[in-house]
Amino acid sequence: MNLTGIVYRPPYEANSLLLQVTLGCSHNKCTFCTMYPDVPFRVCPMDQVEADIEEAACVCPDVTRVFLEHGDAFVLSADRLLQIADIIHRKLPRVETIAMYASIKNIRAKTDEELRQLRSAGINGLDIGVESGLDAALSYMNKGHTADEAREQLLRLTGAGMEYSFNAILGCGGADLWREDADATADLINAVQPHLLFIGTLHAEPGCRLYQDMRSGAFRECTIGQLLDEQERLLCRLDLKDTYYFGSHPSNVVPMQGRLPEQKQAMIEAVRETREQYRMYLDEYPVRGGEGSILNR
Numbered sequence: 001m002n003l004t005g006i007v008y009r010p011p012y013e014a015n016s017l018l019l020q021v022t023l024g025c026s027h028n029k030c031t032f033c034t035m036y037p038d039v040p041f042r043v044c045p046m047d048q049v050e051a052d053i054e055e056a057a058c059v060c061p062d063v064t065r066v067f068l069e070h071g072d073a074f075v076l077s078a079d080r081l082l083q084i085a086d087i088i089h090r091k092l093p094r095v096e097t098i099a100m101y102a103s104i105k106n107i108r109a110k111t112d113e114e115l116r117q118l119r120s121a122g123i124n125g126l127d128i129g130v131e132s133g134l135d136a137a138l139s140y141m142n143k144g145h146t147a148d149e150a151r152e153q154l155l156r157l158t159g160a161g162m163e164y165s166f167n168a169i170l171g172c173g174g175a176d177l178w179r180e181d182a183d184a185t186a187d188l189i190n191a192v193q194p195h196l197l198f199i200g201t202l203h204a205e206p207g208c209r210l211y212q213d214m215r216s217g218a219f220r221e222c223t224i225g226q227l228l229d230e231q232e233r234l235l236c237r238l239d240l241k242d243t244y245y246f247g248s249h250p251s252n253v254v255p256m257q258g259r260l261p262e263q264k265q266a267m268i269e270a271v272r273e274t275r276e277q278y279r280m281y282l283d284e285y286p287v288r289g290g291e292g293s294i295l296n297r
């Protein structure tokens, strides 16, 4: 397959066919993001997409799931997505699900009828960087949506029968607003009841505004203790009926996953045990390696 540049995908799409339909991200201005800084956004020509699907039909004809690349492929019009889905189903008849990254803005640009049509065409499992439920954090992170807008658009997805991953980032409120961030994010998650909750922790690499702000002190990062407190506070406030919590990202102080509500108490206990175990390091800042992995724990 002809994939251009660095390709990102959610960890649970490891077995999916990655199909490039756009380059870069149409937003490309989140404060913490270094994914596509030098990639001007563009839509891939349909003949190239079709050629890639035909190649996939020869190489991996039994694939059941496709993940559309790059940063927010759901920005494509409903007509174009339906056209791509049609080619996929004709050439790769075993495909059941076509997933992709999506933003709140991408959802808002589609009508309810279009969302239903897309769902009927097998488009499901959107991966959505909501990040926080706190407007102050969303504004600083330059996400392009408010918490109310996220709630409204995510409920529209559910109304259309679509499942999605709600991606949240612990630490978005920094050392000054971690309590408010935990509470507002839990409230938003409770309001929309996502199928999947993907939890990571804020970290910054050279090349983004957050990195500069952390170095200058304009953004005060959470300590290891505050990150544990935020995670516990979020977990305690979550009131979910049937959501898988996927928090195994290396940036998390306590990587964990489990089904909610069944494993909620065990997960809270795991955070408390970690706090006890790391009591010497609670006031330290995480020292991070690749993908935000924490080295001083």
Ligand code: SF4
Pocket: 025, 026, 027, 028, 029, 030, 033, 034, 035, 036, 071, 072, 103, 129
């Ligand atoms: S929407 Fe995603 S890919 Fe685009 S700038 Fe924000 S974090 Fe980066």
